[in-house]
Amino acid sequence: MKIPKRLQPLVDDGLIEAVESQLMSGKEAQVYVVRSHGERRCAKVFKEAKQRSFKQAVQYQEGRRERNSRRSRAMAKKTRYGQKEQEQAWLNAEVDALYRLAAADVRVPKPYGFIDGVLLMEMISDAEGFTAPRLDDVTLSAEQARESYAKIIRDVVKMLCAGLVHGDLSEFNVLMAADGPVIIDLPQAVDAAGNNSAEWMFERDVDNMRRYFGRFAPELLATDYGKEIWALYESGELHPESELTGCFVHDTAPVDVGDLMTVIEDVRDEEAYRRAALNRGDEPGVEEAAEEWQAAQKER
Numbered sequence: 463m464k465i466p467k468r469l470q471p472l473v474d475d476g477l478i479e480a481v482e483s484q485l486m487s488g489k490e491a492q493v494y495v496v497r498s499h500g501e502r503r504c505a506k507v508f509k510e511a512k513q514r515s516f517k518q519a520v521q522y523q524e525g526r527r528e529r530n531s532r533r534s535r536a537m538a539k540k541t542r543y544g545q546k547e548q549e550q551a552w553l554n555a556e557v558d559a560l561y562r563l564a565a566a567d568v569r570v571p572k573p574y575g576f577i578d579g580v581l582l583m584e585m586i587s588d589a590e591g592f593t594a595p596r597l598d599d600v601t602l603s604a605e606q607a608r609e610s611y612a613k614i615i616r617d618v619v620k621m622l623c624a625g626l627v628h629g630d631l632s633e634f635n636v637l638m639a640a641d642g643p644v645i646i647d648l649p650q651a652v653d654a655a656g657n658n659s660a661e662w663m664f665e666r667d668v669d670n671m672r673r674y675f676g677r678f679a680p681e682l683l684a685t686d687y688g689k690e691i692w693a694l695y696e697s698g699e700l701h702p703e704s705e706l707t708g709c710f711v712h713d714t715a716p717v718d719v720g721d722l723m724t725v726i727e728d729v730r731d732e733e734a735y736r737r738a739a740l741n742r743g744d745e746p747g748v749e750e751a752a753e754e755w756q757a758a759q760k761e762r
Contacts, residue, residue: 468507469494472577478505485593490649495593498582503574506581508649556649557581559626566624567702568617569644589640597633597643597674607678613642614671615687618664620702621645622695627652627660631667633674654695661692686710 465473465481472478480497487493491508498505560573560583572584586594602610614636621628628635628651635647654660668688676683685708693710694700 466492466494466507468578468580469496469505472505472580472582477575477577477582481505490647495585496582498574502585504571504583504585506583508579508581555651556647559648559651562624562626563621563645563648566620568620568624569613569639569642570648571644571646586637586639586644586646588638594637594639594644597636597638600638602675602678604679607675607682610638610643611671611675611679611682614645614675615668615691615706616702617643617645618668618671619691619700619704619706622654622664622691623700623702625654627654627657627664628667629663632670636671664688664692684708 463481463483469478469481473481478496478498479500482495482497482502485493485495485504491506494505494507496503496505554576557573557576560570560581563570564572571586574582574584576582588594597610618628618631628645628648630647630650631645635645637644637646652660652663654664657663665688668691672682672685672687687706687708689710690706690708691700691704694704
């Protein structure tokens with residue numbers, strides 16, 4: 463086929479020997495089957511920000527760290543330079559996630575390099591050597607569904623142990639390869655510890671997989687791995703080989719509203735004393751405020 467403009471520099475540099483066909487075109491990128499270093503690989507060409515239709519970038523970017531302070535300030539102020547750097551950070555996210563997850567033994571496409579907005583990576587094949595289909599395009603037996611679901615659950619555990627949540631996991635972002643399901647499309651991967659929506663996204667990812675595989679093995683619909691896994695993660699007890707039950711006991715104990723309001727009032731009082739101390743203009747004032755607050759607590 464005619465070489466796409468974005469791939470021509472890689473062809474000129476010898477990184478790509480030939481472009482065989484276009485594999486898919488989505489909201490984020492176009493993917494081509496190419497020959498590279500004597501084997502078939504995929505070249506994922508990311509679209510520019512103005513051409514993308516992914517609308518929730520801010521929610522997904524929360525918690526991503528930017529080490530360069532100048533770049534971070536520019537991104538926050540949304541200057542022209544900052545927008546350019548924000549775009550580059552967004553594009554780098556999938557590459558970083560792929561390398562990080564491959565190192566954590568998560569079944570994702572192996573990355574081979576990222577050059578000028580083009581990601582070279584492993585082409586995922588089915589048992590016959592053809593391009594692997596998405597889960598949405600396959601029909602599974604009950605046993606296949608149970609086995610694939612177990613593999614996906616194990617991989618999301620490994621992802622979480624590596625500090626990442628996919629954020630958009632569904633039957634459209636998983637390929638059925640010869641060796642089982644392969645997780646793809648990670649530009650929106652979020653930091654599990656730094657994103658306030660991480661828990662919700664993680665449970666949504668797992669629930670999407672439960673509903674899909676439950677079509678073929680209805681007993682899977684009764685599982686609740688999302689909450690179970692996240693509870694282990696929050697308590698610091700999650701590791702790649704954690705034994706899971708698929709069950710989660712919800713806390714149904716009533717909330718003591720009185721105790722909760724007392725805690726809230728204590729926090730408000732402490733903040734008020736802290737602000738008063740700061741208004742005095744010196745550090746000793748902060749210590750005095752703390753002492754005043756503690757004294758006030760004893761008088762209650």
